[in-house]
Amino acid sequence: MNDLFPLSLYLKKIKIMIAHHVLFWLKADTTEEQKAAFRNSLQTLENIEVVKTFHLGIPAPIERAVVDTTYTFSLLLLFEDLAAHDVYQVHPLHKAFLDEFKVYFEKVVIYDAA
Numbered sequence: 351m352n353d354l355f356p357l358s359l360y361l362k363k364i365k366i367m368i369a370h371h372v373l374f375w376l377k378a379d380t381t382e383e384q385k386a387a388f389r390n391s392l393q394t395l396e397n398i399e400v401v402k403t404f405h406l407g408i409p410a411p412i413e414r415a416v417v418d419t420t421y422t423f424s425l426l427l428l429f430e431d432l433a434a435h436d437v438y439q440v441h442p443l444h445k446a447f448l449d450e451f452k453v454y455f456e457k458v459v460i461y462d463a464a
């Protein structure tokens with residue numbers, strides 16, 4: 351059994367903030383209009399009631415060997431707890447975003463932290 355498994359059960363029972371950080375790399379042939387539509391759709395996720403903090407960004411102009419600036423968009427959401435995160439995952443706005451825009455994904459990396 352994974353050592354983190356009991357922790358996941360524990361997190362479901364208590365209220366501990368969850369950070370959901372998604373990095374999107376869009377396909378090279380994505381047009382500027384498509385990128386704008388992608389960004390606008392990401393922005394609608396701020397309207398999901400369980401999202402406590404919302405940040406949508408692009409790579410900052412920081413030049414350090416340990417900083418990855420190769421992604422196209424960064425989405426950082428904070429949720430009150432794991433239950434709120436779970437609500438977000440099945441919310442119609444989130445599903446609509448995925449249904450319409452996953453075609454542009456070259457790569458997606460998600461970091462969830464408690």
